[in-house]
Amino acid sequence: MSESQREIGRRVLLSEIRKHGRIPRINLSENTGISRATVTTITAELLREGLIEEVTSETPDKDARRGRPKVDLKICGAARLIAGAKISNRTISLELLDFEGTQLANLEAELEKPVFEAEELAQVLAGLVSQLAAKIGKNLKDVSGLGVGIAGIVDASEGFVHWSPSLTKRNVQFRDVLQDTLAIPVFLDNDANLVAMAEKSFGLGQGHSDFIVVTIESGVGMGIVIGDEIYRGTRGCGAEFGHTKVQLEGALCRCGQRGCLEAYVADYALLREAMIAGGARADRQVDEVLEAAKTGDAAAASIVERAGRMFAMGLANIVNIFDPELIILAGEQMQFSHLYAEDVIQTMRKSIVQIDKAPPEVVIHKWGNLMWARGAAAYALENVSELALQGMADHVG
Amino acid sequence: MSESQREIGRRVLLSEIRKHGRIPRINLSENTGISRATVTTITAELLREGLIEEVTSETPDKDARRGRPKVDLKICGAARLIAGAKISNRTISLELLDFEGTQLANLEAELEKPVFEAEELAQVLAGLVSQLAAKIGKNLKDVSGLGVGIAGIVDASEGFVHWSPSLTKRNVQFRDVLQDTLAIPVFLDNDANLVAMAEKSFGLGQGHSDFIVVTIESGVGMGIVIGDEIYRGTRGCGAEFGHTKVQLEGALCRCGQRGCLEAYVADYALLREAMIAGGARADRQVDEVLEAAKTGDAAAASIVERAGRMFAMGLANIVNIFDPELIILAGEQMQFSHLYAEDVIQTMRKSIVQIDKAPPEVVIHKWGNLMWARGAAAYALENVSELALQGMADHVG
Numbered sequence: 021m022s023e024s025q026r027e028i029g030r031r032v033l034l035s036e037i038r039k040h041g042r043i044p045r046i047n048l049s050e051n052t053g054i055s056r057a058t059v060t061t062i063t064a065e066l067l068r069e070g071l072i073e074e075v076t077s078e079t080p081d082k083d084a085r086r087g088r089p090k091v092d093l094k095i096c097g098a099a100r101l102i103a104g105a106k107i108s109n110r111t112i113s114l115e116l117l118d119f120e121g122t123q124l125a126n127l128e129a130e131l132e133k134p135v136f137e138a139e140e141l142a143q144v145l146a147g148l149v150s151q152l153a154a155k156i157g158k159n160l161k162d163v164s165g166l167g168v169g170i171a172g173i174v175d176a177s178e179g180f181v182h183w184s185p186s187l188t189k190r191n192v193q194f195r196d197v198l199q200d201t202l203a204i205p206v207f208l209d210n211d212a213n214l215v216a217m218a219e220k221s222f223g224l225g226q227g228h229s230d231f232i233v234v235t236i237e238s239g240v241g242m243g244i245v246i247g248d249e250i251y252r253g254t255r256g257c258g259a260e261f262g263h264t265k266v267q268l269e270g271a272l273c274r275c276g277q278r279g280c281l282e283a284y285v286a287d288y289a290l291l292r293e294a295m296i297a298g299g300a301r302a303d304r305q306v307d308e309v310l311e312a313a314k315t316g317d318a319a320a321a322s323i324v325e326r327a328g329r330m331f332a333m334g335l336a337n338i339v340n341i342f343d344p345e346l347i348i349l350a351g352e353q354m355q356f357s358h359l360y361a362e363d364v365i366q367t368m369r370k371s372i373v374q375i376d377k378a379p380p381e382v383v384i385h386k387w388g389n390l391m392w393a394r395g396a397a398a399y400a401l402e403n404v405s406e407l408a409l410q411g412m413a414d415h416v417g
Numbered sequence: 418m419s420e421s422q423r424e425i426g427r428r429v430l431l432s433e434i435r436k437h438g439r440i441p442r443i444n445l446s447e448n449t450g451i452s453r454a455t456v457t458t459i460t461a462e463l464l465r466e467g468l469i470e471e472v473t474s475e476t477p478d479k480d481a482r483r484g485r486p487k488v489d490l491k492i493c494g495a496a497r498l499i500a501g502a503k504i505s506n507r508t509i510s511l512e513l514l515d516f517e518g519t520q521l522a523n524l525e526a527e528l529e530k531p532v533f534e535a536e537e538l539a540q541v542l543a544g545l546v547s548q549l550a551a552k553i554g555k556n557l558k559d560v561s562g563l564g565v566g567i568a569g570i571v572d573a574s575e576g577f578v579h580w581s582p583s584l585t586k587r588n589v590q591f592r593d594v595l596q597d598t599l600a601i602p603v604f605l606d607n608d609a610n611l612v613a614m615a616e617k618s619f620g621l622g623q624g625h626s627d628f629i630v631v632t633i634e635s636g637v638g639m640g641i642v643i644g645d646e647i648y649r650g651t652r653g654c655g656a657e658f659g660h661t662k663v664q665l666e667g668a669l670c671r672c673g674q675r676g677c678l679e680a681y682v683a684d685y686a687l688l689r690e691a692m693i694a695g696g697a698r699a700d701r702q703v704d705e706v707l708e709a710a711k712t713g714d715a716a717a718a719s720i721v722e723r724a725g726r727m728f729a730m731g732l733a734n735i736v737n738i739f740d741p742e743l744i745i746l747a748g749e750q751m752q753f754s755h756l757y758a759e760d761v762i763q764t765m766r767k768s769i770v771q772i773d774k775a776p777p778e779v780v781i782h783k784w785g786n787l788m789w790a791r792g793a794a795a796y797a798l799e800n801v802s803e804l805a806l807q808g809m810a811d812h813v814g
Binding site: 024025028053054055173182183190191230242244246247249251252253254255256257258259260261263264265266267268275276277279329330333336337338340341342343344345370371372373374375376377380 | 421422425450451452570579580587588627639641643644646648649650651652653654655656657658660661662663664665672673674676726727730733734735737738739740741742767768769770771772773774777
């Protein structure tokens with residue numbers, strides 16, 4: 021068995037054990053095609069490393085009379101402590117997981133302002149991860165890795181933020197700033213990608229290898245899962261669904277360009293139109309507009325309805341490009357329910373290429389910031405697993 | 418070594434040999450991490466099967482004095498004969514390759530009509546593949562596989578045509594019809610996917626694992642390569658770039674929907690507008706419109722210019738979604754040069770998410786139908802290789 025085969029074997033077996041929760045050695049061999057002898061060798065290494073543990077099998081043993089209890093392997097929860105954080109406009113949400121992915125603690129903290137210097141935000145995060153760890157009697161340094169989801173344009177592989185609404189500056193090597201401050205491994209990604217990760221790991225994307233997640237908050241985000249992996253593009257600015265154009269030289273977007281989907285469906289877009297229809301009331305809130313639409317205000321209804329049609333058109337474009345099995349519309353806030361409405365989905369279905377086969381399934385998943393944070397933690401868990409295996413390659417050989 | 422490991426090993430080594438052209442056994446082991454002993458066993462099987470052959474190494478042998486000439490392994494060209502066909506509006510183009518991918522012969526035939534019954538088109542193809550094989554003194558039955566590219570909506574994995582402009586009926590299990598008539602394995606795909614395959618195998622996509630091909634003929638097509646594989650979607654109707662919407666309730670498209678990109682950039686779209694500007698001259702041709710635009714006709718210039726802006730907007734949407742390393746604009750006909758124009762590409766660059774990093778590279782690749790046919794043959798080659806390996810699994814064990 022060559023070195024690379026051994027490393028691949030460790031990765032495959034650890035992932036297979038994680039997938040099944042509990043699994044006997046013999047099934048590992050059958051499921052992966054790795055020989056029984058090699059499974060025995062590699063699982064012994066993983067046991068010694070403390071990444072997995074043996075537990076008495078829960079399945080009844082036909083050969084119980086032999087007196088040897090059947091043994092399953094499982095991930096050792098205590099092996100590592102993992103944190104995830106989602107940085108929002110005015111809050112940071114955090115989740116603490118063990119190595120099995122079990123939720124140990126969580127935390128939601130208000131931010132005193134929406135935009136930070138990178139170093140300042142790193143200090144805030146360091147304090148919050150310490151607080152989170154303290155909830156189970158641990159310290160920041162006991163955490164093996166932190167996943168961080170941030171809005172904006174993020175090159176995850178480089179840990180680089182091209183631009184984020186949470187940071188004062190463009191072009192920040194933010195992962196390094198975080199690692200310098202927290203002194204633990206940090207894994208940074210665009211927040212919509214981490215929603216996709218959450219859906220894949222423990223949400224509605226479980227068991228699907230290819231699907232699209234569309235997130236709606238104050239902006240419109242997208243996560244693309246292809247072949248069980250998050251597709252991130254070359255420079256970290258793929259999946260920018262909110263800035264795909266739905267109108268040539270259309271409405272002005274916050275990004276400075278014209279005709280972006282966000283310029284028609286985001287909260288500020290609805291308010292911009294409501295101001296025209298409602299006179300000079302600049303203090304009008306989105307939920308007032310939505311309420312007015314429901315209670316028969318024609319102008320408000322027209323504003324909300326067009327947002328829905330534009331959103332349907334954007335979604336149809338995604339379907340025409342990806343032809344996905346599943347689209348998950350994920351969002352926290354009830355205020356965007358008009359975009360998830362059945363007639364919006366129905367308009368999308370009419371705007372895609374028509375074949376005599378059912379269109380992609382569309383599911384709506386309303387969830388809170390803590391689920392985003394759990395997605396960030398799942399991302400960290402994946403990377404911490406990889407670090408643990410690399411560590412083994414270095415010293416076990 | 419388990420059965421599945423042996424099969425994986427065969428696939429990895431055959432692919433590695435194909436990639437390198439000529440390679441010594443020792444490098445196969447180093448490149449793939451497969452042990453020297455296993456490389457020896459598996460390459461012996463591939464040699465017995467006739468899929469590869471030994472040749473004297475071209476690299477000078479430092480140990481030549483030992484008197485044992487150094488040996489490389491290469492794909493055995495004579496192992497299989499592969500054909501590819503591209504079905505166009507009025508022509509079928511065909512290419513014949515050997516198992517190494519060397520071009521042996523080609524053929525272009527006029528079609529007497531643009532739309533066929535499936536069985537009729539299969540008969541036409543059978544005759545043409547026979548003619549093609551006859552060019553090197555072979556018969557249809559000597560061909561190990563035929564790749565077929567056809568316009569329309571094709572589920573490649575099922576060999577099923579949801580719809581094609583070349584077929585009278587919708588919902589045709591066209592691969593089975595072809596296999597019944599030709600009595601050889603047939604691999605069917607959307608023609609734009611086969612352009613992507615051609616670009617990947619021997620065109621501008623070589624060495625790129627992720628890129629997008631946009632094809633412009635009378636319609637607008639797209640091929641998506643992600644992780645070295647063509648991404649085809651779930652039902653075979655992904656990558657429908659021409660039917661992504663660029664205008665809410667916009668111009669009527671041939672597909673019956675409104676606002677599709679094609680309804681603004683295809684030849685019929687330009688003619689529709691030219692008819693309005695030029696009076697009732699229904700016989701006007703696209704090249705007349707393009708010529709008029711160049712020579713100062715304001716209406717013609719406006720028509721062509723808007724097509725370019727709509728195309729740029731569509732391309733920008735693709736970049737905002739995929740953030741690809743490379744976009745290849747591939748088309749046969751010079752008549753679409755206005756869409757490849759530098760100011761169109763420049764408009765696209767201004768319409769994508771702006772970061773302080775260079776935008777994706779855009780290259781223009783003008784080629785003929787024979788290149789599309791070669792892509793179809795490359796697709797068949799990939800599948801015939803797989804069939805050969807599966808055959809080995811059955812009888813070598």
